[in-house]
Amino acid sequence: MSINIGIIGLVQSGKTTVFNALTRGKADSRSSTPHIGIAKVPEPRLKVLADILHPKRVVSAEVSYTDIGASVKGSGGDRAIGGQILSQLSDTDALIDVVRAFTNESIPHIEGSLDVERDIAAANLELTLHDVGIIGRRLERIETSLKGAKASERQSLQPEKELLTRLKAELEKEVPIRELKLNADQTKTIANYQFLTAKPLLIVVNIGEEQIPQAASLEAELNSHYSRAKSGVITFCGELEMELTQLDSDATEGFRAEFGITESGLDRIIKLSYELLGLISFFTTASDEVKAWSIQKGTTALKAAGKIHSDMERGFIRAEVISYDDLMKCGNLAEAHKKGLLRLEGKSYIVQDGDVITFLFNV
């Protein structure tokens, strides 16, 4: 399963435009059904590996994006994001909030004026109300169950009730769940609820072309307010980036240079979302294929194998591992073998960013 990122934002903030830029798609911005699209995860080390190993195929890791449908009435009126729509995003791994900063006379802002901080607050409020609603309904059910519950049932329901009550109190103080310190048990308890404010959040401020010279300072300024655990801000020129995806790569470079954009906005968005999600890359080279995979930091070799194939996890014997840097120094795997740089690791080895791994398994 690839990582899935949901795109939210107020009406006409440029969600579909950003989605099209990210997925090189051509989704109709007037359509009200959700769009799902795939993007390759930029990973410069993949090309370097391919250059020295000459595989038949080079395969990038993928990330998928979900663009919720166009404008529906939300709890904050018709300017906001609806609760029903938000629940479509409960099984995403992270959220992108597209906030309008571009000016466009022909598309009036729903609030009549541009105000990035107001709009960030409005989206946060919607996410918070969504989670508070889930908690309220669950607490009611727990209360009912507690009446006439046996001592053993009471024992399992009571901690959940206390945890949910705490989360609700924090949400009412506008503290999102992602910022709370929770222990492993609590994290496990709340995982089932798929709370939206528990997900990493990347705020994408959608600027117009004329704002590009101020993009970096605006981004720094906003990050000084909004950069927290698992959340950050990036400025992005949605319309320009969408147009650039329709050109070939030489032309794209030329345009970027002309606009003074040093790094592709798309690459920056993916990189930042990966950082917020705590994701790293590892590589496999079997069957004449060099492949990149994305996993959560702290994943064991056993679970990394399972990401490739469930048989590999079930029949796991060991992993042959070399770091990307060591492999670069050797030039190829045979040489690395000779130098004794290929390590044999067991099930509980924690995979490191850049590891090149061959899994040995039997089925």
Ligand SMILES: Nc1nc2c(ncn2[C@@H]2O[C@H](COP(=O)(O)OP(=O)(O)OP(=O)(O)O)[C@@H](O)[C@H]2O)c(=O)[nH]1
């Ligand atoms: N000038 C300018 N216009 C933009 C930019 N980004 C989006 N737009 C325009 O703003 C309008 C809304 O963009 P969409 O991407 O459809 O916005 P949305 O958030 O998906 O809208 P809904 O799904 O209807 O809520 C479109 O007409 C876009 O062409 C931008 O960076 N600059």
Ligand SMILES: [Mg+2]
């Ligand atoms: Mg849209």
